[in-house]
Amino acid sequence: MAEAHTVLGEQVRMPVEIRHADAASALFFADTAAARELLAPAGLEPVTVLGRAILSLAFVRYVDGDLGPYHEFAFSLMARQPGRKDSTGAYIHWLPVNQSFTCEAGQSIWGFPKLMADIDIMPVGGGHLCDVRVDGEFVVSMRVAGGLPMPGGAGGASIDAYTHRNGTLRRTPWVMNPSAVRGRPGGVRVELGNHPISQQLRALGLPRGALFGSRIGSLAMTFADATTVLPTREAR
16 A cells, blocks of 8 residues: 555555535435445445435535545445445445545546536525536435534544545545534435436435435544455355
């Protein structure tokens, strides 16, 4: 693993630190067959609960970090490597951002599926709304209502992020340290356009009620360097 990467002529040292951000996220049950189809090219399989896959949508406003300020929307599925215990992670399927430096860094360092998009994040009626458009086409919006205060450290996790780019599966250690967390069952509204990503979300069962929605008022994160994941025999 490299101690630093060169991105658009600038040095990005590992690990990358996000000192302050705020975020909103939601968890949904999803159609397992559709999730399995999306994960198959990466050689992963869906993690299921009560026979359903787990889908996460989130939006983040990065304020102070090593990659600069930007907005991001994340579409991910809980996944694991076939035949490997303790390999559960978040497979990042789609990750639009609104700044070119973080877009290039995400692609070249970690293999994140970042692309440029218009991402508007705004407070609305006690909650927050995110609207995503790609090349002027509406893709998705998500509104997360305000919730009840949650204990300190709620939402904190050390979880690996899986990415699949140019035929290579990578795994990136990802640590979150949240504060000022509010959450509640449901409380999320999703609207979809006609973009291919919108259709993938429909195939997974959206729009539907969320299992849980949360808002993080202050979030620090650390991303380590990525490692290449060799396929299991089942995936070869």
